[in-house]
Amino acid sequence: QAQVAESGGGLVQAGGSLRLSCAASGLTLSRYSVGWFRQAPGKESEFVAAISRSGGYIRYADSVKGRFTILRDNSQNTVYLQMNSLKPEDTAVYYCAADTGSSYSASYLRSDYDYWGQGTQVTVSS
Numbered sequence: 226q227a228q229v230a231e232s233g234g235g236l237v238q239a240g241g242s243l244r245l246s247c248a249a250s251g252l253t254l255s256r257y258s259v260g261w262f263r264q265a266p267g268k269e270s271e272f273v274a275a276i277s278r279s280g281g282y283i284r285y286a287d288s289v290k291g292r293f294t295i296l297r298d299n300s301q302n303t304v305y306l307q308m309n310s311l312k313p314e315d316t317a318v319y320y321c322a323a324d325t326g327s328s329y330s331a332s333y334l335r336s337d338y339d340y341w342g343q344g345t346q347v348t349v350s351s
Contacts, residue, residue, distance in 0.1 A: 227249065228340070228342075230342050231319060231344060231345040237311055238349070244307050245321075246303055249323065254299075255299035261274045261322075262322065264318050274289065275331035280297055294306075312349060313351045320343075323338060
C-alpha cells in the first residue's frame with residue numbers, strides 16, 4: 226500500500242529554522258509533483274509550497290515566500306521543505322502530498338493531491 230510520510234517537525238524559537246522531509250513507500254515519489262500544506266488549530270488547511278517532478282515548476286504561498294524553500298532529491302525519493310526565519314504564525318501541522326495525476330505542475334489545490342501523509346507538528350515559540 227502506497228504511503229507518504231513527513232518527518233522533521235518540532236519546537237523552535239521564532240527566527241529559527243527547520244527542515245521537513247517527505248518520503249514515500251510503495252510510491253515512487255520522484256515521478257510526481259509534491260505539495261506541502263499546513264493546518265493550524267481552528268483554521269482551514271493552507272497551501273504552503275509545491276514542486277514539479279523535475280523541480281522546474283515551483284510555487285509558494287505568499288505567506289512563506291522568501292523564507293521557505295521546497296526542494297527535492299529524486300535519487301533519494303524525498304522532498305524537503307526548508308523553513309527559515311520561522312514565525313509563531315507558522316505553527317501548524319504540516320502535511321506533504323503527492324499528485325500522482327501530474328508530473329509537470331505545482332498545484333496549490335488540495336483536490337489535485339491524492340496521497341497524503343499523517344502530518345508533522347511544527348511549533349514556533351515567540
